[in-house]
Amino acid sequence: MMQKQSTKSGVDGDECWALSSSGKPYFYVIINSKTKRFQLNFPPELSDKLPNATIPAQIFCHDKVWDLVYNGDQVIKKFGLESWGKFMSENNVTAGDACVFELMEGDAKSSVVKFKVQILKDKFPDELKKKAVGSSLDKPINVD
Template identity: 40%
Template sequence: MAHSAQSSATPSIELHGDEFWPLSGKPYFDVILTKSHVKPIYQMEIPPKLDSVLPAGNSVPMVLSFGEKSWEMTFSETKRLKLVDRHSWKSFVDDNSLKAGDGCVFELISCDSTKVLFKVQILRGDIPAELMEKYSNEAEKPIVIQ
């Protein structure tokens, strides 16, 4: 009896070794990357749900850790948003070959007034078009700071 092959339209996610671990219960946020996160404007916002645990300020030092590497950057707070420095975020995106449709989980490992450290998990894969459209409708619009 022949077995039918799986449809090529089935989403797939590549998992690699020690890149994944159970969350520890510390604060975290997750995001499915859209075009505005990875090109051409390289914009990343830390969601308001972390406002109560993150320090406020104009240029707060932050480190993203993935695998054996770390990226030093800053985030700045406006009246409504915490935005990550675009140049440093671009380096993280480029160094990890991130693309629209990839997912990232940012777990807050440590936080004080001098530095914020996030450990990042990257989920690479094809996100179903319906889900991407949901995120794209809002996320593709550049954030206007007034």
């Protein structure tokens, strides 16, 4: 799920944008009932680059900022359950929606991590859902 390339969302609207051409890492998830009710686990390709500590995190989405907890001191790094649930609830994210997380700030020595997030509600093209399985830097989803 971790990618380091730029791409276009392929979806019209001001809530979707081309990912940064600066090479900032990003990853995507297609929300399922487990992700919605529980936690978002970071892919190893990104979590290996982030702190091994519990620190503040921020998500920037829809001109708002959500303060979360990043649990980097666990075997599987993830956002705190309560703060992740609040973000999901306030944005009415449901199973089948896709979220794209672009790391805006943060590395192994950071005291905070910040992500810019796109929520693709009911707009994630069916033909891309077939390509959105697995996680490989060698097989990014290219949306033209």
